[in-house]
Amino acid sequence: MSSTMGQTNLGGNQTRTGEGQMGGETRMTTGSSQHQEGPLARAIEQQTAKLPSDTFLWAALGSIGASAVLRIMGKKDASLFVGDWVAPFLLFGVYNKIVKVEGSDRTDRGH
Numbered sequence: 001m002s003s004t005m006g007q008t009n010l011g012g013n014q015t016r017t018g019e020g021q022m023g024g025e026t027r028m029t030t031g032s033s034q035h036q037e038g039p040l041a042r043a044i045e046q047q048t049a050k051l052p053s054d055t056f057l058w059a060a061l062g063s064i065g066a067s068a069v070l071r072i073m074g075k076k077d078a079s080l081f082v083g084d085w086v087a088p089f090l091l092f093g094v095y096n097k098i099v100k101v102e103g104s105d106r107t108d109r110g111h
Helices: 039-048 054-072 076-083 086-101
Strands: 006-010 014-018 027-030
Touching: 039 086, 054 076, 054 086
Parallel strands: none
Antiparallel strands: 006 014, 014 027
């Protein structure tokens, strides 16, 4: 089974359908999305876009280091608690990067 079968979203407003490597048809359609973010999401995105993306990477690495230190000190529960912060920090970094590249104000700017 090919990973290109079915529909693939390209850039948010283009949809490509096709049969993959079997030589079937490929059809491109474009449409505009009328979904808009609320004022709270827009305010959060404006603030998070000001942070450098590597801030979240360093926070995740710091969490790993702090977790290791706590584990060496014998504080297993605290180590697990701090170690659980790694994934959210990395997800915040991905969100931050998406906001910088796409942003919710994309429709407000006429793109």
